[in-house]
Amino acid sequence: MNIIQNLFAISPYIALFITLALGYLIGKITIGRFVLGGVAGTLLMGVLIGQFGVQIDPGVKTIFFALFIYAVGYQGGPQFFGALNFKTINILLSAVVMTVTGLITVLVAAKLFSLDSGTAAGLAAGGLTQSAIIGTAGDAIAKLGGVTEEAKSLMQTNVAVGYAVTYIFGSLGPILMVSWLIPTFMKWDIREEALKLADEMSDGKPELAPGEFNAMTDLVSRAYKLSPESKLIGRDIQAVNADLLDVAIEMISRDGHSVEIDKSVRLQAGDILVVTGRRQAIAGHVESAHSEEVALPEGTVLIEENRQLVANDNQLIGKSLAQIKAETNLDTYRGIYVTDVIRGGHSQHITADFVVKKDDIIQLTGSAKDINRIEKNIGKRLVSVFSTDYVLFGLGMVAGLLIGLINFKIAGIPVTIGSGAGCLISGLFVGWLRSRKPNMGSLPLGASNFLRDFGLAVFVGVVGLQAGPQAIDMVKENGLTLLFLGVAVTIIPQIISFFISYYVLKIKNPIEALACVAGGRSANPGFAALLEKAGNATPVFAFTVTYAIANVLLTLWGPIIVGIISTQ
Structure with missing residues (x-):
């Protein structure tokens, strides 16, 4: 064991790639209709391998998540801006329902189990997977009046404890909900529904899975004999x-x-x-x-070229x-x-x-x-679909990271957009720009898929490696009560929000309904699992809208939880 621990200390990235390999391996295991999937598998393997005390620079998680979310935005940009309409209001309300339900669930749990402000805030941060709550709640605790510095320090420690214990299932729960439990209950085939939605969004032209092709090709050659x-x-x-x-x-x-x-x-x-x-x-x-069709002469060879030109004359x-x-x-x-x-x-x-x-x-x-x-x-030849425009790619990433630095206050509470939301915004814009200006911002499908999938895999793997040791220790110290409360805070808001969104707000499309569940609680791993099951970018629009609202509202819940519980 010491040999492995020393190896991981010398080169922690060995642990990361072992996590990815084993995570995606166990993610292939199928039990009935249940498939764990590579994302959930990587998270679980990260927690287990993380027991060796693997130390990886947190910046790795940040940059790979930024690459993942930028690629997601790039692929969904044209559909996102094309889908903006009055239907967006219902999707926005879905995010409000999810976040408010999450707040109420945390407050009820704190009341029933006599949790202090710090533990309750940590429960919200981990169960709702909103790390920003740790910061906003910690600031609110520091400003409490009539509380000793020792008590404040204890509550701030409890924020971290609650977060560590509940974060793993907070990440895993949405994966299970949107990729297995809800679809199984509703008898939805996610891939089939994603193809249907893609078909609607592409004017009836079906999206082809890997290996599929349209046998009814538009371009044909036929031979005719002149009479x-x-x-x-x-x-x-x-x-x-x-x-x-x-x-x-x-x-x-x-x-x-x-x-x-x-x-x-x-x-x-x-x-x-x-x-x-x-x-x-x-x-x-x-x-x-006035001609009759005849068979093409045997051995006929006709070499032609398809060339795409951008009309700018x-x-x-x-x-x-x-x-x-x-x-x-x-x-x-x-x-x-x-x-x-x-x-x-x-x-x-x-x-x-x-x-x-x-x-x-x-x-x-x-x-x-x-x-x-x-x-x-006619115009310039369209740049190769196999080459990447690294100029706009680099500028897009820079813009996203800069947007992520923007911070403002709502009711005196500091809110930061974050690199994830920033890169999502810049990716959406560059993807949309590419659809309007075809010679700009090229990012081939293969390249964007790699950035999306590999960026996500590294992000989830690092999350598991970092959260594993602390979570296990805290469960030993605090028993299973806090863990079960975290499960409740993770699951209950998703169930309530889904049924209200589907039956009351009339978000009937399965992909959009599931994306609202993931986005409404800013569940990035859950969204990634949904993307993995869907196999295309159809969940991007609903997730993006709800994700933006959830990021702001969930961040605000930290001070609100501290304020309400401290006055009881």
């Missing part, structure tokens, strides 16, 4: 392609041989045309050309796609066609009359040579 009656016979290929918007003739086979396409090539009866474009568009164009803004193609698609032989238009992060329905706005993303498909000829006439 003698076709109106295309005698026309040159460039003129024919100039009339097409979302399809193009990309290859001609004549007498069994591929014809090199240039301006002099004119179509003949019996030619086999390889037409590429959007599935629905091809059928309409070909039927009007002022001469094209406000014009239709048909006008843009007529003005830009000159001197192209095989033809360029439009396969997607993205505005505000959402694909648009393509028609000849569709009017392009500034910063729309126009996806062109065709040969690389032909796209090169017209690219400069």
Whole structure:
């Protein structure tokens, strides 16, 4: 045992990564419908391994939580600002219900079990997982009148005791509630409900799970043989392609041989045309050309490129796609066609009359040579979806940490926003900015998922390692009463708040209802577990709104608890 303890003292990060590995390993254990999950598993393993007295700089927890919450905000930014409406009022009220219920539960427990102000405040800080209560309650105790300095010191110590004993279940309880107990009771499949909500938020386009793909691809290539009656016979290929918007003739086979396409090539009866474009568009164009579909010649290879351009040429803004193609698609032989238009992060329905706005993303498909000829006439190429804009990423993190330093007073009580809330705000803004200005703030999905998942894993692991030793010692000293009170303070407000939110406030969407439970008590691990189960960013909006309110109100409860109990 001494060898392990010495090893962890020399390199505490070994303990951290062991915690992560074992935590996610036991998180895979399934009992019936219950799966513990990597977040809860890591927290529990952190408590156990923390018994070796692992000392890790608290700044590690802070920075990795900031990375986690920034990535969450970045991914949910476009949906968050798009979802702001009157429904937000009910979500705000849900947070108020949760925090007020938590306050009442703590006061009732203090009354029934004769807790002093310090222990009650610690119970609130740990059971409701709001560490800021420790500071605000400690300040309030220091200002109590008619109390000896020795008594004040004892009460301030009891704040830490109550927090240490109740914090572990305060963190674990919301994980179990939002990822297992409530969904099981309500018979909800979190992943299925998250996909439904994502489908609603993405205009009916389903979100694909890892490994899934849409077999009904929009872009197809089909071969047609021209009949003698076709109106295309005698026309040159460039003129024919100039009339097409979302399809193009990309290859001609004549007498069994591929014809090199240039301006002099004119179509003949019996030619086999390889037409590429959007599935629905091809059928309409070909039927009007009096041709019959034939099998593609065996071994046919057609290399094309999808290239996304950001519309920023002022001469094209406000014009239709048909006008843009007529003005830009000159001197192209095989033809360029439009396969997607993205505005505000959402694909648009393509028609000849569709009017392009500034910063729309126009996806062109065709040969690389032909796209090169017209690219400069439309706008800048969209930066690679695989590269990170470290400039805006760094500035976003700086902005979040600076926002977190902001503090103010409410009724004389100091309130600090905190780095978590600050980075969430900056992440939301940068994610939204990316959807509006596509060439700014790139953070690839793989990179943002890694920041989110790894940042969370390290945060939860450090929480467990730090809280473990103190919590076990305090349970031994104070018995199980305080621990059970912590369980009550953790569970009761969540149950009451959920039913009021669902049945009274009419927050009927399962993902939003669960996110309100996690956000209403600023339960970051609980929210992380919900994200893990959901598999997408759909819980972000409801959590963000309730999290902001809960951070302020729960911080205020420290002095209120001290004031009420000290006057009894």
